[in-house]
Amino acid sequence: MIAAGSTKDEAATVAANLVLANLSGHDSHGVGMLPRYVDAVLEGGLTPNNSLRVLLDTGSLLSLDGQRGYGQIVGLQAMALGMERARTHGSCIMTLANAHHLGRIGHFAEMAVAQGLVSLHFVNVLSRPVVAPFGGADGRYGTNPCCIGIPLKGREPFILDFATSRVAQGKMRVAHNEGKQVEAGMLIDEFGRATTNPGVVVVPQSNGLFGALMAFGEHKGYGMAVACELLGGALTGSGTAHKPADPAIRAVINGMLTILIDPAKLGTQASFEQEALAFADWLQAAPAAPGTDAVLIAGDPERAKRIQRQDSGIAVDGETWREMVAAGRKVGVTLPD
Numbered sequence: 363m364i365a366a367g368s369t370k371d372e373a374a375t376v377a378a379n380l381v382l383a384n385l386s387g388h389d390s391h392g393v394g395m396l397p398r399y400v401d402a403v404l405e406g407g408l409t410p411n412n413s414l415r416v417l418l419d420t421g422s423l424l425s426l427d428g429q430r431g432y433g434q435i436v437g438l439q440a441m442a443l444g445m446e447r448a449r450t451h452g453s454c455i456m457t458l459a460n461a462h463h464l465g466r467i468g469h470f471a472e473m474a475v476a477q478g479l480v481s482l483h484f485v486n487v488l489s490r491p492v493v494a495p496f497g498g499a500d501g502r503y504g505t506n507p508c509c510i511g512i513p514l515k516g517r518e519p520f521i522l523d524f525a526t527s528r529v530a531q532g533k534m535r536v537a538h539n540e541g542k543q544v545e546a547g548m549l550i551d552e553f554g555r556a557t558t559n560p561g562v563v564v565v566p567q568s569n570g571l572f573g574a575l576m577a578f579g580e581h582k583g584y585g586m587a588v589a590c591e592l593l594g595g596a597l598t599g600s601g602t603a604h605k606p607a608d609p610a611i612r613a614v615i616n617g618m619l620t621i622l623i624d625p626a627k628l629g630t631q632a633s634f635e636q637e638a639l640a641f642a643d644w645l646q647a648a649p650a651a652p653g654t655d656a657v658l659i660a661g662d663p664e665r666a667k668r669i670q671r672q673d674s675g676i677a678v679d680g681e682t683w684r685e686m687v688a689a690g691r692k693v694g695v696t697l698p699d
Contacts (some may be wrong), residue, residue: 363396365693366403367410372435379434383466384676387667390532391466394539394682397689398612399432399463404692407613408432408462414439417599422451425599428461433616437464441473444622448479452627456620459600463614468523468664470620471511475519480623483509486595488615491603492563493527494574496584499554501563501574503603505531506590514642515635521661526587527575534560534575539681550574566609593619 363373376399384392402408412431418424424443428436440458447454464470467483474481487504495502505525512520525531528548537544537560544560551557552571562573577583595602600617625631646657678686687697 363399363410365690365695366400368432369411372411372432375438376432376434379465379469381676382469385668385671386466386468386664387671388466388530388532388664389536389676390530392676393678393686394532394536395463395465397685398614400689400692401612402462402614405612407611407615412436414443414458416443422447422454424454424456426456426458427599428458428616430460430462430613430615433461433464436461437470437618438473440618440620441470444620445474445477445479448622448624449477449627452624454620454622456622457598458616458618458620459598461600461616461618464616464618466523467507467509467618468511468521468661471509471521471523472519474622475511475513475521478513478624478626479511480513480625481509481511482621483507484590484593484619485509486591486593486600486602486617488595488601488603488617489611489613490572490609491606492531492572492575493587494550494554494576496577496581499550499574500552501572503587503591505575506587506594508586508590512638514638516639517642518665519661520638520642520659521664523660524578526577526583526590528578528583529575531563531575534563536679536682538564539685540679541681548576550576572609 363376364370380393380395399408403410409430412429414436415427415429417427426440440456444454444456467485470483471481485507487506489504491501491503493501493503493505505527507525509523514520543558546558549557549562551562551573552567552569563575566572577587591602594617597619598617625634642659648657650656687699690697
């Protein structure tokens with residue numbers, strides 16, 4: 363990233379974010395994104411060292427423009443502003459437009475809950491449309507993630523972070539690079555037929571077209587995806603997916619609506635803490651179903667994976683490494699094959 367134009371500080375921040383995604387078990391948002399970032403810089407869709415621009419600031423209402431800077435940078439800047447406003451006013455509604463790929467949205471929720479704040483995030487994705495609408499046979503929008511972070515006093519927080527497609531696009535890239543098939547029900551091919559080949563959404567098929575991911579939960583996940591598009595794209599001013607995208611364009615543009623709430627300012631903190639813990643305890647006291655060890659809450663799998671991978675390391679498949687080596691060559695960096 364330094365060779366592609368980033369300052370040392372910017373490169374270190376983005377690199378740490380990518381590695382944290384890998385550590386958390388989300389290889390789809392980890393170091394394997396680096397080749398796409400390099401291509402986006404070279405094509406002009408991602409601008410290194412760009413900062414946030416404030417379009418509107420009324421105290422508890424912020425409208426921000428990421429100016430196509432690294433999402434891991436402008437996203438942190440946006441969260442810093444929003445969290446300050448929430449602590450001052452009790453809440454903040456914040457829109458962020460035109461950020462390059464924000465990465466794992468759960469990272470922003472983790473920032474908020476660390477300060478005792480509740481956070482909600484609705485994100486749209488402007489890139490090649492890779493998800494089919496319910497009842498449709500080709501891609502019409504992005505994976506449009508939704509994330510909710512809720513602090514739990516004295517224990518690890520609830521961090522719900524999910525793509526509204528049945529699986530993240532990046533996970534299909536990883537599976538394709540590893541030469542694996544995926545579970546049935548996740549994908550359709552370029553003809554709208556069910557398939558288990560992740561390559562249909564990664565590389566053009568024989569007719570030059572792509573397949574598509576399916577929404578989770580049929581019409582329910584589809585409805586959630588549309589909400590993320592309207593809130594993260596239309597409301598923020600970042601734009602919505604409504605035309606075919608050039609598959610050669612490598613930039614990934616995100617818009618995000620964030621809502622931050624301070625329970626202390628709301629006046630419900632004592633009961634909130636008590637009831638949240640009581641409910642979490644009630645859930646996790648349930649007997650484990652056959653084949654499972656225990657009832658988990660959102661955020662538990664990522665925390666467990668971090669402990670495991672901090673000890674065992676992060677595995678990078680050969681094809682992803684070759685892509686990273688090739689990306690390095692494009693900006694004059696030589697890596698071992």
